[in-house]
Amino acid sequence: MTLQVSPQTKRVFHLSLPIFAELLLQLLVGNMDQFMISHFGSAAVAAIGNGNQVMNVVIIVLTTMSTAATILLTQHIGAGRVGKECSEIVTVAVTVSAVFSFLVGLFLLLEPELVFHLLRTPEDAFVGACLYTRIVGGTVLLQGLYIQLCAVLRSYTLLKEVVVLSVSMNLLNKGYVADDEIERFPGVTHQKGIHPVIECTQNIPCNPCQDACKKGCIRIGKNITSLPAIDPDKKCIGCGMCVASCSGQSIFLVEEDVEEGYGEVTMPYEFLPLPEVGDKGVALGRNGKYVCEAEVTKIRTAPAFDHTYLLTIKVPNDMVMKARFYKKEA
Numbered sequence: 001m002t003l004q005v006s007p008q009t010k011r012v013f014h015l016s017l018p019i020f021a022e023l024l025l026q027l028l029v030g031n032m033d034q035f036m037i038s039h040f041g042s043a044a045v046a047a048i049g050n051g052n053q054v055m056n057v058v059i060i061v062l063t064t065m066s067t068a069a070t071i072l073l074t075q076h077i078g079a080g081r082v083g084k085e086c087s088e089i090v091t092v093a094v095t096v097s098a099v100f101s102f103l104v105g106l107f108l109l110l111e112p113e114l115v116f117h118l119l120r121t122p123e124d125a126f127v128g129a130c131l132y133t134r135i136v137g138g139t140v141l142l143q144g145l146y147i148q149l150c151a152v153l154r155s156y157t158l159l160k161e162v163v164v165l166s167v168s169m170n171l172l173n174k175g176y177v178a179d180d181e182i183e184r185f186p187g188v189t190h191q192k193g194i195h196p197v198i199e200c201t202q203n204i205p206c207n208p209c210q211d212a213c214k215k216g217c218i219r220i221g222k223n224i225t226s227l228p229a230i231d232p233d234k235k236c237i238g239c240g241m242c243v244a245s246c247s248g249q250s251i252f253l254v255e256e257d258v259e260e261g262y263g264e265v266t267m268p269y270e271f272l273p274l275p276e277v278g279d280k281g282v283a284l285g286r287n288g289k290y291v292c293e294a295e296v297t298k299i300r301t302a303p304a305f306d307h308t309y310l311l312t313i314k315v316p317n318d319m320v321m322k323a324r325f326y327k328k329e330a
């Protein structure tokens with residue numbers, strides 16, 4: 001018996017992947033707090049756990065509200081009634097979510113003790129749970145708007161934008177983009193030979209990287225707030241102009257197999273004194289933590305780099321997508 005996969009099934013499957021990624025990223029926001037706090041002991045973990053119970057209830061209510069908006073919007077869009085009616089639904093949905101989440105956030109900020117008395121939270125976790133809920137409760141408004149905006153974007157099948165929004169929330173929460181999240185951006189590709197890896201995650205009006213690449217490897221297009229993407233058909237020559245031109249220091253040049261088992265990462269470097277070729281140190285990741293040992297293989301500057309130095313380090317092949325800073329050994 002052969003299994004027939006209809007185009008409709010394939011479409012549903014492709015649509016579900018970004019939604020799965022979005023839900024995973026939403027879950028990570030709360031779990032990441034618990035992970036980060038784990039080294040403060042079991043009372044701190046219990047406090048975060050209690051706080052997250054309350055937040056989960058708030059998120060379920062917000063998600064239910066956003067589901068109602070999604071149902072109404074998809075009904076209207078499916079019936080071809082886009083325009084004024086859809087705008088009204090979006091306006092009402094976002095306003096109701098904003099007002100509700102503002103009031104809940106205010107309550108959690110001012111009176112979390114009431115909730116934890118009702119939940120009979122153990123004494124050793126009580127103070128921590130109140131403090132944590134005050135901190136995250138103060139951001140419920142942001143969470144409400146985020147959930148509602150995701151629902152609206154999803155209704156219009158703008159799924160790539162939903163994932164970008166989810167990653168941005170994690171970026172706000174953790175302060176850096178995780179290794180698995182960075183792979184979802186159009187500027188991050190894996191190629192043979194030297195090529196740019198663009199870790200630009202915000203839709204800001206900016207495009208010097210596109211102009212800097214005379215080989216046409218980087219595309220932003222007419223919409224200046226689009227994320228930079230890589231043109232896989234254009235060949236990068238490793239000139240470094242894109243790295244030096246990015247004021248966000250978001251561009252790296254990556255090349256695997258420069259020698260057996262080792263690759264190179266080129267990054268902008270603004271610290272003095274400059275390291276020297278042959279220096280040994282450590283490579284740090286996007287979170288500023290140790291990744292692996294590293295050796296400086298090149299330091300470049302040029303009038304066109306406008307006082308920016310490009311530092312190239314050699315690291316094991318499996319670290320070229322993780323090593324993003326160089327630190328000289330102490």
Ligand code: SF4
Pocket residue numbers: 195196212213214215216217218235236237238239240241242243253
């Ligand atoms: S290194 Fe040079 S050729 Fe390669 S993407 Fe950057 S600007 Fe373009």
Ligand code: SF4
Pocket residue numbers: 198199200206207208209210228245246247248249250251
């Ligand atoms: S120059 Fe840097 S910050 Fe600006 S769009 Fe390009 S990669 Fe992003």
